[in-house]
Amino acid sequence: MSAEELTELGKASHLYSGADIKTVTKEALYMPIRKCQGATRFKEVADGFWTPVSPSDPSPGCKDMGMYDVPAGKLKEPAVSFGDFM
Numbered sequence: 001m002s003a004e005e006l007t008e009l010g011k012a013s014h015l016y017s018g019a020d021i022k023t024v025t026k027e028a029l030y031m032p033i034r035k036c037q038g039a040t041r042f043k044e045v046a047d048g049f050w051t052p053v054s055p056s057d058p059s060p061g062c063k064d065m066g067m068y069d070v071p072a073g074k075l076k077e078p079a080v081s082f083g084d085f086m
Contacts, residue, residue, distance in 0.1 A: 005082040012086065024085060031084035032077040036067045049076040 001009075013021060039052030044061040050070045053062055067075065 001082050009082070009085055028080055028084040032080060036075060036077050039067060040064060042067075042070060045076055049074050051076040051078060 013024065016024070036052050041053050041055050041057060041062055041064050042050040043053045043057065043059055044063070045051050048071070050063075052067075053059065
């Protein structure tokens with residue numbers, strides 16, 4: 001995240017307690033897994049790992065499948081983003 005995003009996040013959580021921040025952080029950390037669970041298309045990336053992409057992504061290496069169709073141990077979840085926190 002950029003410094004500007006961290007500043008905006010700090011402003012958005014101005015009156016949050018420590019417990020509130022813990023809850024927001026925990027939920028943000030689960031967002032990449034939720035994206036994988038809801039994905040219907042995955043793209044093969046380095047070393048045979050698969051990551052979710054948009055259903056309309058025309059990139060080579062994309063395949064229509066669900067999270068449970070990805071070979072065991074080969075799921076590359078997306079990084080946690082600023083949007084996940086917001």
